[in-house]
Each structure stands twice: as C-alpha cells, then as structure tokens.
Amino acid sequence: MIIMHSLERIIISLFLLINSCQRTITVSALPPEPTSKPIVLWHGMGDSCCFSFSLGQIKIILEDQIPGVYVKxxxxxxxxxxxxxxxxxxxxxxxxxxxxxxxxxxxxxxDGYNAIGFSQGSQFLRAIAQRCPNPPILNLISLGGQHQGVYGLPNCGSLEHVLCDYLRRMLNYGAYYKFVQERLVQAEYWHDPLRENEYKKYSIFLADINNELTINETYKDNLKKLKTFVLVKFENDTMVQPRESEWFGFYKPGQAVELETLQESKLYTEDRLGLREMDKDGKIHFLSVNANHLQFTDVWFIENVINQYLI
Structure with missing residues (x-):
C-alpha cells in the first residue's frame, strides 16, 4: 500500500501556508438572478480549489466579467x-x-453548466460529461488537459524535489500494477506507448474513458451532447509530455519519438469516442497559447474563454 510519509505531509502543509491565503469559496444556495450559466472549475495536480494565486483568482475574474454568475x-x-x-x-x-x-x-x-478544467482537471471533467450527464455540461473548456495521457513528468511543479521524484519512481516501477493504479492519480492517466496492450487492459481510468478496449456507446452519446469542446494546448509546455496530448494527439504506438495527431489516431478514424463526428459538426475548437503550462494572462482568458464561450 502506498503511504505518504509524514515529512511529505509537513512539506505540503508548509507550502500551502506560505503560498495560500487559505480562502474557502462560499456561495449562496440561490444566487440572485444569474445572467449566464453557472461555471464549474476543477484544478490540476498539486493545486487546490481556492488558492488566491490560482483558481481563487480565476473565480474573481469570472465573477467580475459575468455579474451574478455562480462559480463552483x-x-x-x-x-x-x-x-x-x-x-x-x-x-x-x-x-x-x-x-x-x-x-x-x-x-x-x-439547468446545465459550463465547465473549465485545468491540467488533469480537464480529463476529470470530461469523465463527468461521459459518465454523469445530469446535470449536463454545456461547454467544456480544457486548459492543458492530458486527454491521451502522459508519458513522463519532466517538470511536475513546486514540490518537485519530493513528490515528483516519488511519482517518477512509482510510475517507472509499475504504473499498471493494480495497487499503483488504485492509489496514484497520475498512474491512472499514464500512457506508455511501448506497452500499449498493458495500458489498454490495466489503466482503470484513462483507457476506460477513451474507449480503448471496448466502445461504451453511452460515453459517446453523452460526450456528443456537448455544445462545444474547447481544447487549449500550451506550445511551450514543459510539464505535459507529450504536449500534443492536450489536443488528443500522442506518440504512435510502439515507440516514443514519432507523434500522431488526433485526426491520425484510431480514436478518431474509428470514431471510438464520437470525436470525429463532433469535429465534423464544428463542436471541437483547437486553441493554442505560446507559453508554458497554464501560463496565460487575464486578458487572454477574458478574450478567448469568457467572451467566446461563457457569456
């Protein structure tokens, strides 16, 4: 069983106390006359719902730009x-x-809501869309999500010297062992192109929501109900490997050098998830930012996300 050492917990606690205002989001049960659909946010690895320097600030921006909006x-x-x-x-x-x-x-x-995922929160919200269609997600915005998984953690954040080394050791040791899959989040979207059969058979999360072994028609039908699926790729991303995963691209099976786009993959050509149909219908929007992982400005976020998909 994987146990987080007490030292790791102490480091996390100190990091949060130093960098966070410890502000918890509270909202009224019935917001006054909302002018737009509510918005649900899901943060990424090593982050939290309410840090003032990350999603807490995003919530403030959303509320300033969309008066009366309910943000969860x-x-x-x-x-x-x-x-x-x-x-x-x-x-x-x-x-x-x-x-x-x-x-x-x-x-x-x-009555439905818009959803914004940040990094791994993006594929988690996609799973919500596929597995839990009520209430429905209307527009799903993926900011740096790893929809074809990752194969490497070259730079996994502020606690790199402790947690990143730990994660790398566990994933290299055996990402597809049952006890690792069930307890380590990043193992559940670890996609080893050199072990495609093991990935498809033993990945308990990503392989399932990507319909790798069998096609779950309910997943397809639910995902196709989205009005818009926005995929944002960070062109200089040093955290996601390969960064093409943010647009559903990945390594060609059997090696870890040559890449293929979503449109070249079996996921698309066989339309295993409904993405080909959605793409033909103009529901998938591919955006890019010339920056590192999740490094976007307030102006970019307002112009390209809020004004385009949330108002």
Whole structure:
C-alpha cells in the first residue's frame, strides 16, 4: 500500500501556508438572478480549489466579467491541504463518483453548466460529461488537459524535489500494477506507448474513458451532447509530455519519438469516442497559447474563454 510519509505531509502543509491565503469559496444556495450559466472549475495536480494565486483568482475574474454568475470550484477533501494530497493519492474513479453526486445535488446547476478544467482537471471533467450527464455540461473548456495521457513528468511543479521524484519512481516501477493504479492519480492517466496492450487492459481510468478496449456507446452519446469542446494546448509546455496530448494527439504506438495527431489516431478514424463526428459538426475548437503550462494572462482568458464561450 502506498503511504505518504509524514515529512511529505509537513512539506505540503508548509507550502500551502506560505503560498495560500487559505480562502474557502462560499456561495449562496440561490444566487440572485444569474445572467449566464453557472461555471464549474476543477484544478490540476498539486493545486487546490481556492488558492488566491490560482483558481481563487480565476473565480474573481469570472465573477467580475459575468455579474451574478455562480462559480463552483471543486474541492476533494475537507480542506485545501487534503485537496492537494488527493490530487496525487486518491483514486480518480472515486473522485469522479463523489463529484457526480455533489453536482447532481447542487440546485444551481440543474439547468446545465459550463465547465473549465485545468491540467488533469480537464480529463476529470470530461469523465463527468461521459459518465454523469445530469446535470449536463454545456461547454467544456480544457486548459492543458492530458486527454491521451502522459508519458513522463519532466517538470511536475513546486514540490518537485519530493513528490515528483516519488511519482517518477512509482510510475517507472509499475504504473499498471493494480495497487499503483488504485492509489496514484497520475498512474491512472499514464500512457506508455511501448506497452500499449498493458495500458489498454490495466489503466482503470484513462483507457476506460477513451474507449480503448471496448466502445461504451453511452460515453459517446453523452460526450456528443456537448455544445462545444474547447481544447487549449500550451506550445511551450514543459510539464505535459507529450504536449500534443492536450489536443488528443500522442506518440504512435510502439515507440516514443514519432507523434500522431488526433485526426491520425484510431480514436478518431474509428470514431471510438464520437470525436470525429463532433469535429465534423464544428463542436471541437483547437486553441493554442505560446507559453508554458497554464501560463496565460487575464486578458487572454477574458478574450478567448469568457467572451467566446461563457457569456
């Protein structure tokens, strides 16, 4: 069983205390006369729902630009520290189940909502769209999401010297061992192109939502209900390997050098997830930012995300 050492917990706690204002988002049960659809946010690895320097700031921008909008930022756990820990060490499928229940019980979302995923939060929200269509996601915006997974963690964030080394050791040791899959978040979207058969058979999350072994028609039907699926790739990304995964691209099977686009993949040519049909219908929008992972300006976010898809 994977156990986080007490030293790692202390480091995480100190990091959060130094860098976060520890602000918890609170919203009224019934916001006054909202002018736009509510918005759900899901943060990435090593982040939390409410940090003032990340999603807390995004929430402020959304509320300033869209008066009266209801913004829900997903937190997994009882506080921000647990939220960060769970972004590494809580089974993704359990997280999806928990969030599905939470969203279904939120009265503010019953007529549908827009969703913005940040890094790994993007593929988690896609799983929500495919598995939990009620209430429905209208527009799904993926900022640096790894929809074909990752094969490497070249730069996984501020706690690199502790958690990143730990993650690399575990993933290199055996990403597809059952006990690793069930307890390490990043293993659940680890996509080894040199071990495609193992990935398809033993990946308990990504291979499932990508219809790798069998085609789940419900997943296809639910995803195609999206009005728009926005995929944002960061051209200078040093965290996601390969960065093409942010547009559903990946390495060609059997090697880790030559890349293929979404349109060249079996996922598209066989339309295993409905993406080809969505693309033909103009529902998939491919955006790019000439920057590193999630390094976008407020101006870019307002002009390219809020004004285009949320108002």
């Amino acid at each position: 930022s997903i937190m997994i756990g009882q506080d921000e520290i647990q939220d960060v820990e769970n972004s590494y060490f809580m089974n993704v499928n359990k997280q999806i189940d928990q969030v599905c229940q939470e969203l279904s019980e939120d009265r503010n979302l019953q």
